[in-house]
Amino acid sequence: MHYIYTKIIALFILVLSLTNANASTAEDLSQLLTNFQSMQADFKQTIYDQNQKPLQKSMGNMALKRPGQFRWETKQPTPQLLLTDGNYVWIYDIDLEQATKQKADTGNQNNPASLLSGSIKDIERRFEVSTIQKPGKIQWFRLVPKDDSDMFQWIELGFADGKLSSMKLNDKLGTLSVFDFSNVRINPTLNASLFTFKVPKGVEVIIN
Numbered sequence: 001m002h003y004i005y006t007k008i009i010a011l012f013i014l015v016l017s018l019t020n021a022n023a024s025t026a027e028d029l030s031q032l033l034t035n036f037q038s039m040q041a042d043f044k045q046t047i048y049d050q051n052q053k054p055l056q057k058s059m060g061n062m063a064l065k066r067p068g069q070f071r072w073e074t075k076q077p078t079p080q081l082l083l084t085d086g087n088y089v090w091i092y093d094i095d096l097e098q099a100t101k102q103k104a105d106t107g108n109q110n111n112p113a114s115l116l117s118g119s120i121k122d123i124e125r126r127f128e129v130s131t132i133q134k135p136g137k138i139q140w141f142r143l144v145p146k147d148d149s150d151m152f153q154w155i156e157l158g159f160a161d162g163k164l165s166s167m168k169l170n171d172k173l174g175t176l177s178v179f180d181f182s183n184v185r186i187n188p189t190l191n192a193s194l195f196t197f198k199v200p201k202g203v204e205v206i207i208n
Helices: 002-017 027-033 112-117 120-126
Strands: 038-048 054-065 069-076 080-084 088-093 098-103 127-132 139-145 152-160 163-171 176-186 204-207
Touching (some): 027 139
Antiparallel strands (some): 152 163
16 A cells, blocks of 8 residues: 555655746646646546556545645545655554654655656656647646656646646556546645644554
8 A cells, every 4th residue: 555655655746846847848748737836636546457457446635735745635445644744754544543654755766755856857857758649638748757767657647627637657567547636626725734744642653
């Protein structure tokens, strides 16, 4: 489960790190991403194996706020919470009464959190960004790593009416994670407490 959350962290840190993109091959993408400083939405997530067989489905809500803050709360099938204030990442398993705390290490290139400090030059150095055509009204972008050792095979970001509506992530194991967003709110006012974790009484804390 923590591996799944690592991919979620990577996706949203990538989105947050592209805030200051300027004219380039990713110009259209950067324009869409710079339209918002905060976002809230409901999500549905489906994970597929290498044969496109569904392995797991989940749903919940999320929020993000630049710079570097996001919250990912799974409601079904198992209630769990991931959040970060940009300095630390918390993963809280409600049923197990266990919370894991780890530093958002921006100095480790192999850690997805390293993208927090990334500029557009860093992104362009890591990925080839292109637009792709698919049926429907969603505008799609594909990011393909230039380095074969990268944790991803590719990432796709989909926008509808200027709002982030879908994400697809294919990892090196061939596992595909699909995120669909609804009830998307752009630039809502978000309280800092939304991204702060207070350890509930009786919950075990594991520090990595």
